Amino acid sequence: MPIPDRIERTIDLAQPPQRVWEALTSAEGLGGWFGDHATVDLRPGGTAYVEWDGEDFKAALTIVVVEPPTRFAWTWGIQGLAATDPRRTYVEFTLAPSGGGTRLTVVESGCAQVPDELLDTAYGGNVEGWRKELAELADYLHAAA
Amino acid sequence: MPRPDPEAVAEAVFAALAEPTRRSILSALAARGPMTATDLASQLPITRQAITKHLELLSAAGLVLAEPGERRRIRYRVNAAPMAMAQSYLAALSRDWDGKLARLQRSLDAPAPPPEGTDSTDGMEVGADGASAGGA
Numbered sequence: 321m322p323i324p325d326r327i328e329r330t331i332d333l334a335q336p337p338q339r340v341w342e343a344l345t346s347a348e349g350l351g352g353w354f355g356d357h358a359t360v361d362l363r364p365g366g367t368a369y370v371e372w373d374g375e376d377f378k379a380a381l382t383i384v385v386v387e388p389p390t391r392f393a394w395t396w397g398i399q400g401l402a403a404t405d406p407r408r409t410y411v412e413f414t415l416a417p418s419g420g421g422t423r424l425t426v427v428e429s430g431c432a433q434v435p436d437e438l439l440d441t442a443y444g445g446n447v448e449g450w451r452k453e454l455a456e457l458a459d460y461l462h463a464a465a
Numbered sequence: 466m467p468r469p470d471p472e473a474v475a476e477a478v479f480a481a482l483a484e485p486t487r488r489s490i491l492s493a494l495a496a497r498g499p500m501t502a503t504d505l506a507s508q509l510p511i512t513r514q515a516i517t518k519h520l521e522l523l524s525a526a527g528l529v530l531a532e533p534g535e536r537r538r539i540r541y542r543v544n545a546a547p548m549a550m551a552q553s554y555l556a557a558l559s560r561d562w563d564g565k566l567a568r569l570q571r572s573l574d575a576p577a578p579p580p581e582g583t584d585s586t587d588g589m590e591v592g593a594d595g596a597s598a599g600g601a
Binding site for chain 1: 557
């Protein structure tokens, strides 16, 4: 089972897009359903900080898309990794009117990304080891020939 | 030289961590730094031979790196990169969008708070969730 790179959910909400938009993008909203406390600088390139009670973790969301009331997107880091880790996933919300309410779709992508430097170091030691042993084998075969 | 497949790396990490002795070895190396198989045998209730076998498997999974040295003096140290790759997998599973979207739906369905008399002038939005009552 591969690492899921794309997580997608759709939910039908009874409230109109404008109301859902406020819940998604305001400090009160993000600090209500997503985390426990939030501050939001709502503009592309702005940062929203979200905190959870009892957790020593503060998420920094880098806001990428602000198109009220239809599209909102941010990137954020992967919990559990060092703050300096370059990996970030992309989260995009799409709001579509549906009856009197809203069909909300959230897609988080990039979960399975692995930066090149990590791939290079993951097996770095072993790769070196193999290279050495293969070189020795080649020498041995040449000597025997 | 083929790049390691992230999924294969995650699989090797989880397989390695599934065995309690190998977890003890990794814990000891993480806590106290590089050690030889003999050092590890003096600290753990396992024979040196068993430790050597486990170190071979951990080394094949890329979780420990053998420092160069004469055979019995080889020191092993923890290599964190494969674990960081496996963390991507865990993070994907732990995002919990189902739980978060259920909370969003509940907060929207909750009765809207009474409109505030004096709204601030900086465009603050009011009415998403009001004072969120416990829940977490």
